[in-house]
Amino acid sequence: MTGFLGQALLYIVPFLLVLTFIVTIHELGHFLVARAFGVKIDRFSVGFGKTIVSRTDRRGTEWRIAWLPLGGYVKFSGDLDPSSVPDEAGLAELRQRVIAENGPGAERDYFHFKPIWQRALIVAAGPAANFLLAMVLFTLLFSAIGEQIVAPRVASAVPGSPAAEAGFQPRDLILAVNGRPVADGREVTQTVLMSAGDPVRFTVDRGGRQLILTATPERNLVDDQIAGRVRLAQVGLLMRPLAGDLSFRRLNPVEAFGKGIETIGSTVGTTATYIGRIFMGKESGDLLNGPIGIAKAAGGVTQQAVAANPDPGWMAANLALTFLSFAALVSIGIGIVNLLPIPVLDGGHLLFYGYEAVARRPVPARVQEVGYRVGLALLAGLMLFATWNDLQKLSLFKFLGGLA
Incomplete structure (x- = not known):
């Protein structure tokens, strides 16, 4: 047990921590742009369900932390329609209610009465x-x-695999895939993963001689520690760098x-x-x-x-x-x-x-x-x-x- x-x-x-953090940032994006355009906001909640702690700021927005950490949400004033896009009748009714409660001009602070470009920016x-x-x-x-770069050096090809049939040999260095130059083994893997059933052209350096080898990735069932049991496109290449195939460089903030x-x-x-x-x-x-x-x-x-x-x-x-x-x-x-x-x-x-x-x-x-x-x-x-x-x-x- x-x-x-x-x-x-x-x-x-870890899942809840990551999800709540990311969704909170997502909602904060909506909130900050809406606040910049003067939209009246009722609530910003981290989590769902019953409130653990809350406070209301000077603009009347309630900031709360709820007990269920599955993300969060921001609620604009007058946002009653589930799609957040009321029709003309709904807008007219909302305008009348807002004016009746707060006086003429108050509707300009509501999300639904902002110009389209402002609403679009808030949503985006x-x-x-x-x-x-x-x-x-x-x-x-x-x-x-x-940044660490590991050159795509072939250690071996799995017998009977598309790579073996294509003629890959140990110590081959992959220079390009489908005509696109590659410098890191991860680039090769990414292209193969997205190419199941499609022929892939590999430009290979073999002892100073360039060759074009073609292999078609096949889906194989793989047990991955992170992804679980998944079918991944593979050509059967095992890659292992030689001493000179590893490079590393520090990146300044601009490069990073x-x-x-x-x-x-x-x-x-x-x-x-x-x-x-x-x-x-x-x-x-x-x-x-x-x-x-x-x-x-x-x-x-x-x-x-x-x-x-x-x-x-x-x-x-x-x-x-x-x-x-x-x-x-x-x-x-x-x-x-x-x-x-x-x-x-x-x-x-x-x-x-x-x-x-x-x-x-x-x-x-x-x-x-x-x-x-x-x-x-x-x-x-x-x-x-x-x-x-x-x-x-x-x-x-x-x-x-x-x-x-």
């Missing part, structure tokens, strides 16, 4: 805050640990900032490519994670950080750096998801505002209602699919009856 509780704490606590500020957080975290990371931007761009591009391949039927969606998968990943990175060095000082430093990296990646993921054009998400609100800007009137109530329901169903379906993936990665169904 004690072991189970320990494992639960190892997985759940949430995902923007996630990307900004990732940028800051990556800048701190690269400033603290620098640039590297952080590059990492965010690469992560967003890879995510977009993966989602696109899912819609084209080239990927199964195994790498999509729900809350269980994120919790497992949080526990996995915690275990790795603790096991890396038993010294308490090194352990604390390694945990801090590991969680900074993990939080940055999760923050990018939350930013991307919130920009999806689904009505219950920020991207859906921006879609409605785009219509309002063109049509000169809000989206009709009936359309909003249908859009909200469809969006909620899509989001629920996505979460169910991701949770199904999580359970399969944990081998739960295999344990229960060999279904996986």
Whole structure:
């Protein structure tokens, strides 16, 4: 029982800490831009449910910490519609009520009566805050640990694998993949992961001679400490650097900032490519994670950080750096998801505002209602699919009856 509780704490606590921190920053993005535009705000909550502690500032905003640490929210005054985009009738009713309670002109302080461009910026500020957080975290990371480049040197090719059939040999150095120069082994791995079933051209240096080798990645079932049981695209290359294949350099804050931007761009591009391949039927969606998968990943990175060095000082430093990296990646993921054009998400609100800007009137109530329901169903379906993936990665169904 004690072991189970320990494992639960190892997985759940890091997950809740990371999730609450990232969602709070997301909501803080909405809050700060709304406050800059003079929007009246009722509440900023860290967590959900019953209030633990709260205070009200001089502008009438209640700041509270609630008992359920699953993120947080910001509530604008008059924000009663679940989609946050009331129609013309709803706006007229809200205007009358606000004027009756606070006098003429008071409605100008309410979110729904702000110009479209201000409302759009307020909504977009949430995902923007996630990307900004990732940028800051990556800048701190690269400033603290620098940049290590491990050249993609081939140690061996798994017998019978696509790499072996392509003719890879030990000590081959990969110079480019699909014509794009690569300097680090991680670039090779990333391209292979996104290329299941598609031929990949490798430019290889073999004893000073350049060769073009072509291999088609195949999906293999892999047990990963962080991701669980997943099918990953592989060509069967084992890479191990030689003495001269390792390089390291310290990065100043400007260089670290640039590297952080590059990492965010690469992560967003890879995510977009993966989602696109899912819609084209080239990927199964195994790498999509729900809350269980994120919790497992949080526990996995915690275990790795603790096991890396038993010294308490090194352990604390390694945990801090590991969680900074993990939080940055999760923050990018939350930013991307919130920009999806689904009505219950920020991207859906921006879609409605785009219509309002063109049509000169809000989206009709009936359309909003249908859009909200469809969006909620899509989001629920996505979460169910991701949770199904999580359970399969944990081998739960295999344990229960060999279904996986």
